[in-house]
Amino acid sequence: MSLTDSKLRNIKSPYNGPREVADRDGLTARITKNAMITFNYRFRWHGKQQRIKIGRYPDMKLSLARIKTGELRQALQDGLDPRCYAVQQSGGRLLGDICNDFMDIYAIKELSSKSVILYKSFINKYIMPNYNIDVERYRYTEWVKFLDTVRTNTSAANAGSILKRLKTVIRWSKSRGEIKDSFCLDIPIKAIGTTQSQRDRVLEWSEVAGLWRQIESSRATPKTKACVQLLILTGARNAEIREAKRAEFKLDDAVWVLPKERSKTGKAIRRPLSDHSIHILELLDFIYGVERQYLIEGAQRDKCLTTHSINRYVQRLNEVLKYEHFVPHDFRRTISTRLSEKRVMPHVTEKMLGHELGGIMAIYNKHDWIDEQKAAYQLYWNELKTHVFQ
Template sequence: MALSDTKLRSIHGKPYSGAPEVADTDGLGVRISPKGVVTFQYRYRWAGKPQRLGLGRYPALSLKDARALTSELRLLYDGGTDPRTYFEREKGQSVVTVKDCISYWQETYVDVALRPKTKALYESTVIKHMKDAFPNQNINDITVRQWMERFTAEEKINPRRARQLLTQLRSAINWCIRRQYIDTCSVMRISPKDVGCKPEVGDRVLTYNELAMLWLAIERSRAATSNKLLHQMVMLWGARLSEVRLAERSEFDLHELVWTVPKEHNKTKTVLRRPIFEQIKPLVEKAMLTYGDTMFPGQSMDTPITIAAANRYMARIKATLGIGEWRTHDFRRTLVTRLSEEGVPPHVTEKMLGHELGGVMSVYNKHDWLSEQKAAYELYADKIFWHVKKISG
């Protein structure tokens, strides 16, 4: 009788007293321990003797992937090749290093399945910081103690990043194990809670005075106009950085006074509409007058400012102000908090942030509350510019 995900889920991790082996098709089956540990295996005969290959454990290896792997093994068998050579071919070498594993994971998963922003995140963290760990050493020979010494050194540099690196590395190594690129790795025995600390949940809310100081610092900086306009609009709109950074001229309707963010630029993958209100309209017009289709170009007039360039600019601004720790994303929290203090209702501030409304409202209520958004944005901008005027005299 063929296996099913429903059957495997009902067995996995629970006391089991049934048959120790259950067959599927084409030689695929599972071996089940009394504790409900489910292991896929491929059975065949070679040179007249029965053979059994362990493929991986469920659910790390899904039934769908196990069947796909079995099909590849069956092709080898039917072609007169011992299926065991499949795994030797996948490894491709007797020594597999950390760099080899990360490169394999990047080539077969990160570059194939992930979005550009997620790929960039991995490239700037685990790929950058871990690919050269333990050079020329077989990954199977690296001990838990060696890994802990490595992550202890990372902790001294940045505790939060150390935990992030371990979590990401475990994901990469687990991918390699599931794909039979390596058999095992001792880093999987280290729990993320044993290294570093959790990233702090953001709770920074800027005051109007701090926002005014930031506005003036941006105005007085010697950065490119596109970078200055980018961050001023992000501050006033409370938009995600990339929603503004990737914006194109066609998104802005100065007749209807509406900015339409396409779903490709929005984290929720839905079209957003925000009002072009009184105080931000001159900034939009300036960007449209100065640049072409790309509203906020970087080094090339045809490509947007990169996230790295935008972050570097904000880091320089931050270093000159002395108002404590903050980041661009805190503009969103600040906008909602300050407008909530003024009595602006939550459904309006949620739309301003580009969030989906909860419950059945997300299904049936497609209203944008553009006029209410416009009034709230103008109230918020008035407060900021009053403090700008006060500081600048």
């Protein structure tokens, strides 16, 4: 049934009816639980369903929404993308277009593959449904409502993260002279959410030993066990181990060379291997063969183990052990802290973690203290072994 002004006026909070009500010619009204009503034009472009936000009721009357819909519908019939037509009519820059340009011109060429994946997910989930936001004309309170919805549907920390990404994209457009300003840039995170809390979890020796024993006794596949154990023993990042190629590991030299293409710093990282790390690698070779592409293969031979698989396994370990909750990234903090307690120097543990040194040392000192790293890795395994067999 078509919409009427009477029906729209009678929608009150809390609203429990259908979330979207169709009018005609592609015009719909989206209604939140708080009875916020937004007019949208739905259409198909190159076989994919698209949506343009037209305006918000009662600021925009139903009659005007129908007029706008007619204009967009005519543009579609003339072979024009209604989203581009909307930009031409408003004279402003749409959030969706800015994000697409950000990806094509900057992100894909300059950012890491992981950052690109994060931005793509951000755009698909939060930008595409709000493609038609004019970043210069969108009011402060409208941005806040948009981010409040993110907070309600997810979390305060996620709303803060989304605001940061929005600001990054909008500042990029502003720096290019495409827009003059946006109210979004004025919103403090505390107004709509919180910042992501920084983890400080460090496992005690008894916890690392208990975790190791649980891994050994679990019924997980050898490759899943090996992945987590190597994360514990090397302090490497999750993806550095999961996505590692077998060819990166030189067992005769007891060293793993992470190529610069996979390094977060954009520079190759040499990591020595303790005796037990080599034992784990040799066991993988025995089971899965030396000629494999990835050190730890996933369900398919040409694919690496997924982060979901590791996180799911670590969660199961959490449930069994009932320690204070830990995640794979906490193993990095643990190896650095426990070795520091054993008087291993900070510049050595920083190199073990694959970090760049700060200050003048970052510019002039390119040494990686490979011998000191080797001694530290062996010390860590020897200490862990002592606690495991207590």
